[in-house]
Amino acid sequence: MEAVHAHEHGHEHHPSGIMRWVTTTNHKDIGTLYLWFSFTMFMVGGVMALIIRSELFQPGLQVVNPDFFNQMTTLHGLIMVFGAIMPAFVGFANWQIPMMSGAPDMAFPRMNNWSFWLLPPAALLLIISLFVPGGAAAAGWTLYAPLTVQLGMGMDLTIFAVHILGMSSIMGSINIITTILNLRAPGMNMMKMPLFVWTWLITAYLLIAVMPVLAGAVTMTLTDRHFGTHFFNAAGGGDPVLFQHIFWFFGHPEVYIIAIPAFGVVSQVIPAFSRKPLFGYTSMVYATSSIAILSFLVWAHHMYTVGMPVQAQLFYMYATMLIAVPTGVKVFNWVATMWKGSLTFETPMLFAIGFLFLFTMGGFSGLVLSITPVDIQLHDTYYVVAHFHYVMVAGALFSAFAGVYFWLPKWTGRMYDETLGKWHFWLTMIFFNVTFFVQHFLGLAGMPRRIPDYALQFADFNMISSIGAFGFGLSQVFFLYIVLKAIRSGEKSPERPWEGADTLEWTMLPTPAPYHSFETPPVIK
Ligand code: CU
Numbered sequence: 088m089e090a091v092h093a094h095e096h097g098h099e100h101h102p103s104g105i106m107r108w109v110t111t112t113n114h115k116d117i118g119t120l121y122l123w124f125s126f127t128m129f130m131v132g133g134v135m136a137l138i139i140r141s142e143l144f145q146p147g148l149q150v151v152n153p154d155f156f157n158q159m160t161t162l163h164g165l166i167m168v169f170g171a172i173m174p175a176f177v178g179f180a181n182w183q184i185p186m187m188s189g190a191p192d193m194a195f196p197r198m199n200n201w202s203f204w205l206l207p208p209a210a211l212l213l214i215i216s217l218f219v220p221g222g223a224a225a226a227g228w229t230l231y232a233p234l235t236v237q238l239g240m241g242m243d244l245t246i247f248a249v250h251i252l253g254m255s256s257i258m259g260s261i262n263i264i265t266t267i268l269n270l271r272a273p274g275m276n277m278m279k280m281p282l283f284v285w286t287w288l289i290t291a292y293l294l295i296a297v298m299p300v301l302a303g304a305v306t307m308t309l310t311d312r313h314f315g316t317h318f319f320n321a322a323g324g325g326d327p328v329l330f331q332h333i334f335w336f337f338g339h340p341e342v343y344i345i346a347i348p349a350f351g352v353v354s355q356v357i358p359a360f361s362r363k364p365l366f367g368y369t370s371m372v373y374a375t376s377s378i379a380i381l382s383f384l385v386w387a388h389h390m391y392t393v394g395m396p397v398q399a400q401l402f403y404m405y406a407t408m409l410i411a412v413p414t415g416v417k418v419f420n421w422v423a424t425m426w427k428g429s430l431t432f433e434t435p436m437l438f439a440i441g442f443l444f445l446f447t448m449g450g451f452s453g454l455v456l457s458i459t460p461v462d463i464q465l466h467d468t469y470y471v472v473a474h475f476h477y478v479m480v481a482g483a484l485f486s487a488f489a490g491v492y493f494w495l496p497k498w499t500g501r502m503y504d505e506t507l508g509k510w511h512f513w514l515t516m517i518f519f520n521v522t523f524f525v526q527h528f529l530g531l532a533g534m535p536r537r538i539p540d541y542a543l544q545f546a547d548f549n550m551i552s553s554i555g556a557f558g559f560g561l562s563q564v565f566f567l568y569i570v571l572k573a574i575r576s577g578e579k580s581p582e583r584p585w586e587g588a589d590t591l592e593w594t595m596l597p598t599p600a601p602y603h604s605f606e607t608p609p610v611i612k
Contacts, residue, residue: 112196114181120203121178128170128210133560135163140556142539143549156539157225162213164228169252170210172479175487176348177259180287182498184263187281189272194265202259209251216241227537232319232330236311246305253298260291282365285372286351289379293340301337304330328393335386343382345479347375349486350417353439356489357421359585360436361428367420374413381410391462400459407457418447434508438489441516442482449477470530476523496584501577507569514562521555
């Protein structure tokens with residue numbers, strides 16, 4: 088109560104300017120920081136992707152040397168996963184979880200601040216690793232031993248960056264879990280929570296379970312490099328395949344750490360623009376939980392080629408295929424939500440439907456790869472690259488765009504330009520497929536990934552893919568323009584921006600949350 092009084096009497100000190108952002112403990116401010124950080128990293132990782140695609144525009148070596156090419160593949164992957172996609176959804180979590188569950192703020196506001204401010208130094212470590220002797224780790228984002236034991240100092244910076252990113256994620260997860268379990272408004276039962284809140288609760292448990300495993304993998308790499316251990320050194324009695332096991336025990340659930348909050352956003356957007364409650368809410372909660380649990384049992388489908396017993400291959404193959412069942416439940420529910428709905432197709436809905444279509448395609452190519460004998464053929468080819476970009480870009484990124492367009496009016500009080508938003512969707516949709524659909528064919532024809540040069544028969548599809556990539560990149564600069572225009576001069580948004588497709592009603596939130604406000608909520612003692 089004291090803090091409330093202090094606020095009323097104007098004694099509370101609010102820093103302004105840059106210090107407001109450095110010291111903020113407000114979940115909305117921190118959400119905004121996460122989202123802008125995410126977009127910045129999206130641009131940095133995007134430039135790296137365009138360097139890769141420039142080199143692959145033609146066969147032969149024209150733009151960069153092979154070592155730098157490999158550094159780009161590493162940093163593009165790490166920056167997009169840890170710098171762009173994950174922070175985007177943590178930004179959504181910060182903005183939406185307190186408002187959707189009726190909490191005054193996140194449970195630990197100061198730790199929330201620290202979770203965010205760990206990210207810029209970690210990203211900086213990754214980027215400056217390019218400029219140390221030997222350059223960034225040229226090992227791919229999976230950082231496989233034994234190569235990483237031999238690389239230069241860039242690898243040490245990468246290891247340190249991964250440690251910091253892990254700390255940030257774990258603290259963020261503790262905050263999210265505590266907020267959801269302890270700070271819900273009266274009457275907000277678990278089974279009444281908007282699905283976005285549910286998906287983040289599940290994701291936060293996944294993060295706490297696997298980030299320490301990744302930290303362990305890179306710490307073992309570190310001690311192999313500098314302290315004379317031989318975890319991954321066969322000559323010293325270790326095993327390089329051990330690294331792959333540990334990495335993918337983290338790496339497969341990581342796919343769902345990215346995908347599950349994306350499911351959450353889509354589960355808010357589709358009901359809103361269908362003007363119907365979400366179909367099969369309870370089954371959505373259980374399907375999401377099943378996906379999370381199964382994601383711990385399938386990691387070795389990334390390593391069919393290391394030479395494992397047939398029994399193990401069969402186990403991982405069938406376990407992986409099993410994930411298609413709860414995923415199918417979710418896709419069915421989204422489609423059933425739209426069925427006989429009063430549909431409109433504003434930009435958030437377009438991105439949500441784009442997600443549904445393309446993520447399902449990514450799921451199908453994942454099923455193809457889960458079949459052991461097929462995977463052994465396609466391992467380390469562009470088919471794999473195509474598959475996971477359908478999951479990561481068409482899945483996570485499309486969902487993130489849906490979320491930004493959907494919630495921007497709530498966050499800023501202003502509308503974006505609907506015509507421009509639709510242009511952004513169609514440009515993104517077309518250029519995404521131009522870039523990545525052809526990569527399925529390259530992979531089926533045997534083009535290996537992470538190689539800067541290629542045989543002549545791959546030339547045409549590579550040129551198409553590179554043209555698509557540049558179009559895709561430019562479309563995202565256009566997205567920046569749309570958002571800035573909305574913030575600066577967008578029309579004032581009505582309290583219910585989606586004309587009957589109101590978020591609050593269809594997500595079962597009992598009381599309107601304090602939208603349009605950057606004020607610090609009163610501290611609850
Ligand atoms: Cu996997």
